[in-house]
Amino acid sequence: MFYDLHMHSCLSPCAENEMTPNNICNMALIKGLDLIAVTDHNSTKQLPACAEAARNIGIGMLFGAELESSEEVHVLALYRRLEAALSLQPWIDAHMPGIPNDENYFGNQLIMNANDEIIGKEPQLLIVSLTATLDECVEEIHRTGGKAILAHVVDRKNSVTTQLGFIPPDLPYDGLEIKRPEQIKEVIARNPWIKENETEWLIDSDAHTLIDISEAVNEISEDTVARLWGDLQ
Amino acid sequence: MTIQQLIEQTGWKPVTKDADVTKEINGAYCSDLLSWVMGKGQPDQAWITVQSHINVIAVAVLREFSCVILAEGAHFPENVISRAEDEDLVLIESDLPVFETARKLIELGV
Numbered sequence: 001m002f003y004d005l006h007m008h009s010c011l012s013p014c015a016e017n018e019m020t021p022n023n024i025c026n027m028a029l030i031k032g033l034d035l036i037a038v039t040d041h042n043s044t045k046q047l048p049a050c051a052e053a054a055r056n057i058g059i060g061m062l063f064g065a066e067l068e069s070s071e072e073v074h075v076l077a078l079y080r081r082l083e084a085a086l087s088l089q090p091w092i093d094a095h096m097p098g099i100p101n102d103e104n105y106f107g108n109q110l111i112m113n114a115n116d117e118i119i120g121k122e123p124q125l126l127i128v129s130l131t132a133t134l135d136e137c138v139e140e141i142h143r144t145g146g147k148a149i150l151a152h153v154v155d156r157k158n159s160v161t162t163q164l165g166f167i168p169p170d171l172p173y174d175g176l177e178i179k180r181p182e183q184i185k186e187v188i189a190r191n192p193w194i195k196e197n198e199t200e201w202l203i204d205s206d207a208h209t210l211i212d213i214s215e216a217v218n219e220i221s222e223d224t225v226a227r228l229w230g231d232l233q
Numbered sequence: 234m235t236i237q238q239l240i241e242q243t244g245w246k247p248v249t250k251d252a253d254v255t256k257e258i259n260g261a262y263c264s265d266l267l268s269w270v271m272g273k274g275q276p277d278q279a280w281i282t283v284q285s286h287i288n289v290i291a292v293a294v295l296r297e298f299s300c301v302i303l304a305e306g307a308h309f310p311e312n313v314i315s316r317a318e319d320e321d322l323v324l325i326e327s328d329l330p331v332f333e334t335a336r337k338l339i340e341l342g343v
Contacts, residue, residue: 071286133286164288165267 001034001222004214005062006076006151006177006204009038011046013107013127015208020116021046021053023210028059032216035060035225039076041126042067042096044089045111051082052114062229065092066151067141068127069134074151074158076177077141080229084145091140095130134164138173147174147228149202154178154186167191174228175200200228234258234341236300236323239279242341245302245327248314252323258299261338263331267292274298279343281327281334285309290316302327304334 008015009024021038028036036059038050047063054061063085064078079085100123101109109122130137138148150160153167153176160167167176167187176187176199184201188194205214236254240247247254259277264270265284274280274296281302282289290313293301300323303309309317309324317324327334 071284162266162268164284164286165271165292166288168286168288170287 001060001220001225002032002214002216003035003202003218003220004028004033004205004207005035005037005064005078005149005202006039006066007036007207007213008040008066009046009050010108010110010112011040011043011122011126012208013101013103013109013125014041015107016210017108017110018210019208021049021112021114022057022116024050024213025053025057025059025061027210027213029057031213033059033214035062035220036213037062037064037076037078039064039066039078041065042092042128042130043122043126044085044092045120045122047082047085049112049114049116053116056114064146067092067132067137068129068158069137070129070131071134071163072129072158073134073160073163075134075137075141075173076149076151077137077144077146078149078229079144079146081145087144088140088146091144092130095132096124097128097131099125099128101125134160134168135171138171142172149173149175149177149200151177152179152204152206154183154190161190167194169193175202177202177204179203179206200224234343236279236325239300239338239341239343240325243327243337245325247323247325248309249317249322249324251318252321254323256299256323258338258343261335261343262298263335271295279338281331281338283307283331285313287313287316289313290320290322293317293322294320298322300325302334304329304331 276297
């Protein structure tokens with residue numbers, strides 16, 4: 001299956017308004033992807049519309065969010081079931097710092113229905129660090145039945161590498177996300193205790209625009225998906 | 234100056250029990266991005282930060298810092314303190330913001 005499990009909808013202030021539930025699913029379909037996930041910053045509120053759009057359009061979807069820990073490390077929470085992903089929201093709400101969004105500076109945070117109609121706006125700024133440590137984020141993701149994937153692990157911004165120097169060996173994460181396959185070598189050079197063959201590697205786009213959604217180049221086996229998230233059916 | 238002298242003259246609390254406070258402090262380094270600290274910290278410096286993740290201990294040992302000062306009234310978690318004690322690394326907590334903590338060190342001649 002061709003996949004891309006990290007992209008932002010128009011709920012993320014930094015994403016383009018064209019990133020609507022239907023546009024995302026249709027573009028992913030055109031690109032030949034089989035499995036996608038919408039992972040907005042610190043929010044699951046776009047997921048109900050995305051789930052309906054994915055079902056209507058006929059593309060596989062996991063449900064998630066990109067959490068930012070108090071150390072300013074980004075970690076993906078990915079779930080097989082919509083309801084499980086939504087069950088993370090009260091915990092997120094309890095750990096938001098409560099900073100209002102300035103649309104003119106950060107961009108708007110649009111919540112849509114399955115017809116791509118705006119049904120609300122998130123008033124709190126989403127690109128913030130939660131008042132929960134990385135350990136606490138991973139623990140809560142697991143408690144709600146999700147998988148914790150450390151996001152863009154060698155990026156220069158908000159990665160575990162920039163913030164914490166290296167991947168904490170005792171952190172019970174489920175996978176590591178990179179942008180390109182050759183980054184596996186870089187991750188292992190910086191974290192020599194990591195075994196290439198014993199690690200789940202995801203190569204995602206982190207798209208904020210339609211054009212940046214991955215082409216059909218990165219494959220994940222149904223076995224791997226089933227091992228991480230159970231049977232998709 | 235030594236860590237012991239710093240503690241006596243500032244009133245800041247060492248949170249590690251048995252770690253060696255007779256070490257000399259030569260200069261200080263301020264940053265919360267551990268990737269930068271790993272690349273730029275120098276031996277015997279006091280490291281001022283608001284970062285209290287357990288990776289702080291490994292980075293401080295790697296750079297041979299004299300001690301780590303956690304500013305802004307933040308607290309080190311228990312597991313971090315015990316890891317520091319294993320490594321004989323002194324952890325200190327300061328109520329002052331990072332800039333004021335650094336100013337204090339400068340005033341004391343660090």
